[in-house]
Structures are given as structure tokens and as C-alpha cells.
Amino acid sequence: MSEPSDPPSYPEPVLEHLQTNARRVQPFVCADRLWRLVLTPADRERLGDDLMAAYADGGTVGMWVRLRGVSPVRAVIDVAKALNLLDEATHRWLLRETGESVEDPEDVRTKVAPTADLVLVERPRQAFWKGEEIPLDWVKQDAAWKYLWELARAAKRDAPLDRFAFSAEYATDYLSKQKSKLSQMAEFPANLVDRIEPGGAGTQRLDLPQDRIRLFQADEVPVVWEWTGRD
Secondary structure, eight states, X not given: OOSOXXXXXXXXXXXXXXXXXXXXXXXXXXXXXXXIIIOOHHHHHHTTTOHHHHHXXXXXXXXXXXXXXXXXXXXXXXXXXXXXXXXXXXXXXXXXXXXXXXXXXXXXXXXXXXXXXXXXXXXXXXXXXXXXXXXXOTTTTHHHHHHHHHHHXXXXXXXXXXXXXXXXXXXXXXXXXXXXXXXXXXXXOHHHHTTEEEEETTEEEEOSOGGGEEEEEEOXXXXXXXXXXXX
8 A cells, every 4th residue: 555545535734744654654664664663572473473474465554554453544644653754743633634533522423433334432332333323321231332342342453252351250152142132132233243253262253344443442531542453
């Protein structure tokens, strides 16, 4: 990938920054710096522990997309910041102007949900599917919420979910029972249930592209930040 695609709605200064930084980060020398100075051993292992092969599959931006499950636009912005090509203020500005970050919780509903498949907000708990809010009381449905949240977190890491994400004491059929309970809730989208698939060896996977899942965690004050696959 070279430059971010689908940019018509971006103001000219934003588009100029995106294009400039896309050109900056894509050369192999930047991929090498990212590999050596930014990525953790676990990150490199997830990319096959082979820089040349990882770079061949989408360049520097593609590497970040696969690791973090974000859009190519977000990857350009984050990689540029990680390589000190952007300062903190410009990084935040670009995230805000491209809709890749929100500062008002209500923006999740109005700006993010229509652009993704599954959007979850940790506090207050909200879930959106294909732009529509899932009308469940997630406080009362605590177990269902925790199951959906952990399933989405695993999918952002391109990993399966097993019951040990909750408790080693849970029965081996815990995940299948949680999926069954969701399927019986009239308010929960049946086509989202259909995306929950066996992952092998008692695990499950959420069959959604990483960048089509958006997870937001909120502090006590109304500051919202996106969880992109790193603990």
C-alpha cells in the first residue's frame, strides 16, 4: 500500500499530511526502523519473525494494519508518530480530523458506528452492529457483554477466544453456551451470531476483519480512547 485510499472527504491540509506521511513510512528503511525500535518480540513473532516477508506483504503500513487491526489511514498516522515523523499534537489532530479518534463519547454513535461493523463502548456499555445500536441492557446482561467484549478483543488480535479469558474453572462448553444465549435474545442481531465460529480446540473466533471492529474504553471523565489490539 502506498497512500491512503478513499480520501475525498478529507480537508486539503489533512490529505496533504496523509499523503506526505504515507510516502515517508513506506520505504523499507522505515519498516526496518519500526521492526528494530518499535515492535516487541511478540509483535515480530506475529508477523512471522521475518522482516522481509512481512514487508513484502503490504509494506510498512500493511505490517501495522495486521498487528493492530486498524485502517490503513490510522496505520499511516500511528507509524509516522512511532517513527518520530509526527509530533504529538499533529498526531492527535490527524486522528481527530480523519475520524480515527473521538474526544466526545457521543461521536462514537454518530461518527464511528456508521463506518464500522461492530463497535463496542466499555462505559457506559454500548454495542453497535452495522451502524445500529443493539438495544440490550448490557448491565443486566453482564455475562453476555463480557463474552462479546472478549470475543471482539481476541478478533482484534486475530486470535481465537477460549474460556480461560474468563476463568479456568468454567466448563469446557462455556463459550458455546454464551453464543447460544445470544442467539436466543431477540434484540441481538442473528447475522452477528452467525459470525461467531469455532476456532478449534474448544475456542471461538469472530469472523470479522480487524479494522471493521472498533473498541472504545472510557475513563471516569468523558475521555474516550480506542483499544487497537495492544494491552
